[in-house]
Amino acid sequence: xxxxxxxxxxxxxxxxxxxxxxxxxxxxxxxxxxxxxxxxxxxxxxxxxxxxxxxxxxxxxxxxxxxxxxxxxxxxxxxxxxxxxxxxxxxxxxxxxxxxxxxxxxxxxxxxxxxxxxxxxxxxxxxxxxxxxxxxxxxxxxxxxxxxxxxxxxxxxxxxxxxxxxxxxxxxxxxxxxxxxxxxxxxxxxxxxxxxxxxxxxxxxxxxxxxxxxxxxxxxxxxxxxxxxxxxxxxxxxxxxxxxxxxxxxxxxxxxxxxxxxxxxxxxxxxxxxxxxxxxxxxxxxxxxxxxxxxxxxxxxxxxxxxxxxxxxxxxxxxxxxxxxxxxxxxxxxxxxxxxx
Amino acid sequence: xxxxxxxxxxxxxxxxxxxxxxxxxxxxxxxxxxxxxxxxxxxxxxxxxxxxxxxxxxxxxxxxxxxxxxxxxxxxxxxxxxxxxxxxxxxxxxxxxxxxxxxxxxxxxxxxxxxxxxxxxxxxxxxxxxxxxxxxxxxxxxxxxxxxxxxxxxxxxxxxxxxxxxxxxxxxxxxxxxxxxxxxxxxxxxxxxxxxxxxxxxxxxxxxxxxxxxxxxxxxxxxxxxxxxxxxxxxxxxxxxxxxxxxxxxxxxxxxxxxxxxxxxxxxxxxxxxxxxxxxxxxxxxxxxxxxxxxxxxxxxxxxxxxxxxxxxxxxxxxxxxxxxxxxxxxxxxxxxxxxx
DNA sequence: CGATCCGGTACTTAAAACACA
DNA sequence: GTGTGTTTTAAGTACCGGATC
Numbered sequence: 001x002x003x004x005x006x007x008x009x010x011x012x013x014x015x016x017x018x019x020x021x022x023x024x025x026x027x028x029x030x031x032x033x034x035x036x037x038x039x040x041x042x043x044x045x046x047x048x049x050x051x052x053x054x055x056x057x058x059x060x061x062x063x064x065x066x067x068x069x070x071x072x073x074x075x076x077x078x079x080x081x082x083x084x085x086x087x088x089x090x091x092x093x094x095x096x097x098x099x100x101x102x103x104x105x106x107x108x109x110x111x112x113x114x115x116x117x118x119x120x121x122x123x124x125x126x127x128x129x130x131x132x133x134x135x136x137x138x139x140x141x142x143x144x145x146x147x148x149x150x151x152x153x154x155x156x157x158x159x160x161x162x163x164x165x166x167x168x169x170x171x172x173x174x175x176x177x178x179x180x181x182x183x184x185x186x187x188x189x190x191x192x193x194x195x196x197x198x199x200x201x202x203x204x205x206x207x208x209x210x211x212x213x214x215x216x217x218x219x220x221x222x223x224x225x226x227x228x229x230x231x232x233x234x235x236x237x238x239x240x241x242x243x244x245x246x247x248x249x250x251x252x253x254x255x256x257x258x259x260x261x262x263x264x265x266x267x268x269x270x271x272x273x274x275x276x277x278x279x280x281x282x283x284x285x286x287x288x289x290x291x292x293x294x295x296x297x298x299x300x301x302x303x304x305x306x307x308x309x310x311x312x313x314x315x316x317x318x319x320x321x322x323x324x325x326x327x328x329x330x331x332x333x334x335x336x337x338x339x340x341x
Numbered sequence: 342x343x344x345x346x347x348x349x350x351x352x353x354x355x356x357x358x359x360x361x362x363x364x365x366x367x368x369x370x371x372x373x374x375x376x377x378x379x380x381x382x383x384x385x386x387x388x389x390x391x392x393x394x395x396x397x398x399x400x401x402x403x404x405x406x407x408x409x410x411x412x413x414x415x416x417x418x419x420x421x422x423x424x425x426x427x428x429x430x431x432x433x434x435x436x437x438x439x440x441x442x443x444x445x446x447x448x449x450x451x452x453x454x455x456x457x458x459x460x461x462x463x464x465x466x467x468x469x470x471x472x473x474x475x476x477x478x479x480x481x482x483x484x485x486x487x488x489x490x491x492x493x494x495x496x497x498x499x500x501x502x503x504x505x506x507x508x509x510x511x512x513x514x515x516x517x518x519x520x521x522x523x524x525x526x527x528x529x530x531x532x533x534x535x536x537x538x539x540x541x542x543x544x545x546x547x548x549x550x551x552x553x554x555x556x557x558x559x560x561x562x563x564x565x566x567x568x569x570x571x572x573x574x575x576x577x578x579x580x581x582x583x584x585x586x587x588x589x590x591x592x593x594x595x596x597x598x599x600x601x602x603x604x605x606x607x608x609x610x611x612x613x614x615x616x617x618x619x620x621x622x623x624x625x626x627x628x629x630x631x632x633x634x635x636x637x638x639x640x641x642x643x644x645x646x647x648x649x650x651x652x653x654x655x656x657x658x659x660x661x662x663x664x665x666x667x668x669x670x671x672x673x674x675x676x677x678x679x680x681x682x
Numbered sequence: 683c684g685a686t687c688c689g690g691t692a693c694t695t696a697a698a699a700c701a702c703a
Numbered sequence: 704g705t706g707t708g709t710t711t712t713a714a715g716t717a718c719c720g721g722a723t724c
Contacts, residue, residue, distance in 0.1 A: 007404075009689055020714045025691060033712055053460045056397045057689035061719050063348075067440070067461075075425050076622075081417030088416075088443045097461065099408070100441045102429045119394045120408075120438065228626050257626040264628060265680075281417075285569050285598040287605060287628045339606075350720055361683050366722060398720035402688050687723085692716100699711070 008051045017045035028053060059121070068308060069117030069125040070100045071110055077227075078280040079252070079297050080128060083151065086301025087126060094309055096123065105130045105192070111137055118144060124308045129153050131192040147311035149321070151304045152295075156196050161311065161321045163304040165295040167197040170327040171204025174249050174275040174293055177329055179212040181336045183247035183273055186219045187238060189259055190230035191251025193223035198251060201277075205249060226251050231258025239266060248274040253283045253292055256334070260286075274334045289332035289339075300325065349392045358386035369394060400462070409649060410458030410466040411441045412451055418568075419621040420593070420638050421469060424492065427642025428467060435650055437464065446471045446533075452478055459485060465649045470494050472533040488652035490645045490662070493636075497537050502652065502662045504645040506636040508538040511668040512545025515590050515616040515634055518670055520553040522677045524588035524614055527560045528579060530600055531571035532592025534564035539592060542618075546590060567592050572599025580607060589615045594624045594633055597675070601627075615675045630673035630680075641666065 010021045017024065019038055026032035027042040034042075045051075059065050068091055072080055088098050099120060101113040107130050114137070117125055124147030129137060131153075138158035141148050149161045175186070188205060191198040206216035222237060224230035231250060238244055239262065250256035256276035263271055276283055279294035307321050331337050351362045358365065360379060367373035368383040375383075386392075400406050409432055413421050429439050440461060442454040448471050455478070458466055465488030470478060472494075479499035482489050490502045516527070529546060532539040547557035563578060565571035572591060579585055580603065591597035597617035604612055617624055620635035648662050672678050 007689090011689085021689090022691085022715075023713060026713090029691090033710090035712065038713085054401075054462060054689055055460045056462055057401050057719090058691070059719095060395075060398050060401060060721090061689080061691045063719070074422075075416060075429075076419055076422030078417055078419055078422070081415075081419070081422045085415070085417050085443055088441070092442075097457070098441050100429070100439050101433075102426055116438070119396045121395060121397055228622060232626075254623070257623055260628065261626040261630075281569060282595070282598055282623060285573075285602040287601065289602075348720085352720085362721080363683065363723085370722090395720055398688090399722070400688095401690090402720080402722045404688070685724090688721095689719105691718085694717100695713105695715075697711105697713080699709100701707100701709075703705105703707085 007054075008049045009054075012049055013042065013045045013051050016049060017042045065121050065123040066095065067097045067099050067120065067122050069114070069120065069122040070098050071103055071113045071117070071125060071127040072100065073103060073105055073128050073130055075100070075102050077254075078282075079278045079295075082280070082297035083128075083301040083304075086298035087151075087305050088301070090302045090305030090309075094305075103130060105132065107133050107137060111140060114141060114144075114146075118146060122146075123312055124148055126151060126304050126308060129155055131194045147308055147315070149304050149307045149311075152300060153195055153197055159320055161307055163300055163307050163323045163325075164197070165300065165325045165327045167200035167327075168204040168207070170277065170293040170295070171201030171249070172208045173204075173327065173329040174277070175205045175208035176211070177291070177331070177335060178247040178249070178273055178275065179208060179214075181247075181273055183245075184214060185245035186247050186249060187222060187234075187245040188219055188249045189222050189234035189251065190224045190255030191226045198223070201249075201251070220245055224255075227254045228258035228261070231255035231260075232262045233258075235259040235262035239263070239268070244268070244272055246272055248272050250274065250276050252277050253280045253290060256290055256292075257286065273336045276334070279330050283330075284332060286334070288334045291332045291335035291337065292330050293327045294330045295327045296325065348395075349390045350395075353390055354383065354386045354392050357390060358383045406462050406464040407436065408438045408440050408461065408463050410455070410461065410463040411439050412444055412454045412458070412466060412468040413441065414444060414446055414469050414471055416441070416443050418595075419623075420619045420636075423621070423638035424469070424642040424645075427639035428492075428646050429642070431643045431646030431650075435646075444471060446473065448474050448478060452481060455482060455485075455487075459487060463487075464653055465489055467492060467645050467649060470496055472535045488649055488656070490648045490652075492645045493641060494536055494538055500661055502648055504641055504648050504664045504666075505538075506641065506666045506668045508541035508668075509545040509548070511618065511634040511636070512542030512590070513549045514545075514668065514670040515618070516546045516549035517552070518632070518672070518676060519588040519590070519614055519616065520549060520555075522588075522614055524586075525555060526586035527588050527590060528563060528575075528586040529560055530563050530575035530589055530591045531565045531596030532567045539564070542590075542592070561586060565596075568595045569599035569602070572596035572601075573603045574599075576600040576603035580604070580609075585609075585613055587613055589613050591615065591617050593618050594621050594631060597631055597633075598627065614677045617675070620671050624671075625673060627675070629675045632673045632676035632678065633671050634668045635671045636668045637666065 010024045014021045014024045103109040128151050135158040152164045154162050209216045222234040253276035276290045276292035279292040283290040283292045303323050351365045355362045355365045444450040469492050476499040493505045495503050550557045563575040594617035617631045617633035620633040624631040624633045644664050
């Protein structure tokens with residue numbers, strides 16, 4: 001271990017191994033015609049000197065990146081955390097790294113994040129757009145010719161590469177199941193009214209209601225944050241109003257958890273049937289075990305990565321890559337179903 | 342918008358503005374003596390050409406990085422997610438970005454991650470070591486003279502820059518409170534036996550038991566994964582054994598959630614007093630609202646960032662920077678306390 | 683403002699090794 | 704033993720986009 005701080009470069013290794021810089025470079029990348037003898041000599045020199053490859057310098061010269069930017073609204077949300085895991089795992093398989101920026105629900109911060117990622121010369125970006133995103137963000141990215149994929153939320157009237165679950169179907173599945181239970185009055189709790197996915201889910205809800213010969217307009221609509229507080233506030237509002245609907249459809253499991261708390265806080269005697277959304281890991285541990293719409297966050301992350309990788313493989317392709325997955329109803333007990341045996 | 346793919350460089354901007362490359366560089370960094378008129382001309386040229394700064398090239402020349410590596414076991418865990426948010430927010434304030442690697446509980450993957458981050462020439466690394474980490478990981482990092490900080494878990498007999506909560510105190514606080522409730526038989530559920538923090542918390546538990554003139558050795562010790570499954574398995578084991586202890590101290594809130602589910606699955610008539618750990622956001626929504634030990638994940642992340650930033654400011658300092666925060670007992674109802682008014 | 687440098691990569695050129703007449 | 708052609712191996716050098724003097 002030398003106490004010297006100067007970084008060890010190709011030249012140092014070359015000198016020590018008695019070869020040229022170029023040869024060392026070939027050995028590192030395992031290409032070119034270099035005899036096995038010199039290969040070994042170079043490798044020995046590398047480890048003796050504690051050489052560390054400089055990816056930045058390499059990608060500058062090569063004009064290519066081995067990093068992908070990820071813009072996400074909240075890493076601490078288990079759903080996005082899981083999404084991120086899937087994304088990261090798949091990118092790692094192609095030896096790409098993730099540069100992550102956590103923006104919160106701020107479109108301006110997201111635009112700034114994308115600009116910064118471009119300065120980092122990322123190979124592409126994967127984005128969960130903030131609730132209030134406008135087509136401007138989409139345009140910014142599309143005009144920059146940067147490979148990109150939007151995840152779980154899309155911006156209306158701004159087609160992009162996109163990976164997400166079929167929200168309409170999700171809303172439909174939840175509602176149909178509740179109808180089968182005999183529910184006749186419905187509320188949709190939480191979720192910012194600005195996100196398209198909320199409208200889509202509500203469309204699904206209304207479609208199911210119409211199919212059950214109920215008035216699709218009768219649903220009580222309570223937008224709010226997509227977290228515990230949102231559920232708490234929405235349920236409180238319903239409690240204030242006096243009469244509770246039979247069924248709650250929640251924009252996320254977190255919203256459902258908040259709704260439960262609000263109801264229990266006032267010792268509500270008869271809990272409505274409740275369905276969550278996302279099926280995060282605690283949902284099955286909840287009391288009662290939470291019936292939810294599973295969107296397979298991990299898989300969505302993988303698909304997003306694959307979408308991006310395809311763009312990296314065919315940079316000039318003109319087509320828009322879109323993957324819509326089918327969410328699934330995970331039946332547990334909060335909807336009124338009996339415990340599984 | 343030109344359809345040309347070639348990247349716009351300083352030279353292009355310089356040409357257009359009728360100045361030299363160097364001048365443009367000065368304008369970008371807002372330094373040097375350049376007249377306001379020229380500055381404007383350069384700025385105009387930049388935006389007209391759609392110039393994008395190349396941080397990679399700059400940091401190659403400047404021999405400094407604006408990225409910090411983060412090695413984390415599981416982003417999807419709300420506790421680590423929150424930690425990450427605090428870290429990221431604080432680093433962003435110093436205009437540093439996060440390169441995140443999700444390793445799972447695999448020490449080898451962590452070592453590989455650190456090696457890769459070094460190739461990326463990160464300014465430093467922040468790490469949550471995997472359960473089975475050995476001093477080898479610590480040595481690898483220390484020998485590389487890379488600024489670093491370990492978070493929430495440390496490796497015994499391998500002192501490093503470290504930020505974490507006082508686990509002994511956490512175990513003590515939980516136990517003392519349960520003793521005040523009159524509990525006399527205890528179980529500690531979940532958490533891999535390989536992590537030091539688990540031993541520390543158990544020490545705290547034992548200290549409290551001794552203080553309450555109970556046998557410190559009598560505690561039932563059930564190690565396992567620190568998630569819902571771990572809690573499920575541990576509680577099931579206790580149920581099999583026949584007699585349930587009065588009090589459960591869980592290694593994480595997730596473990597507590599799993600334990601609750603296991604108990605409810607068999608319609609357990611009298612639930613033990615249960616205390617969780619971490620105080621993740623859903624804890625307060627749980628039924629009953631979960632009493633937990635709060636370690637303020639967000640703040641820990643911030644402190645880790647500050648620790649790292651201090652090292653970046655004084656690279657040659659010989660001292661080991663350690664911050665131990667005081668966890669707090671958050672009293673709710675799962676311990677047996679009455680609901681807050 | 684021009685020259686040089688940061689640490690790699692890519693392309694060109696040349697020396698050496700081996701084949702076969 | 705010499706000459707020519709081909710292949711293997713390695714060296715030389717311009718260059719990537721900024722920073723510094």
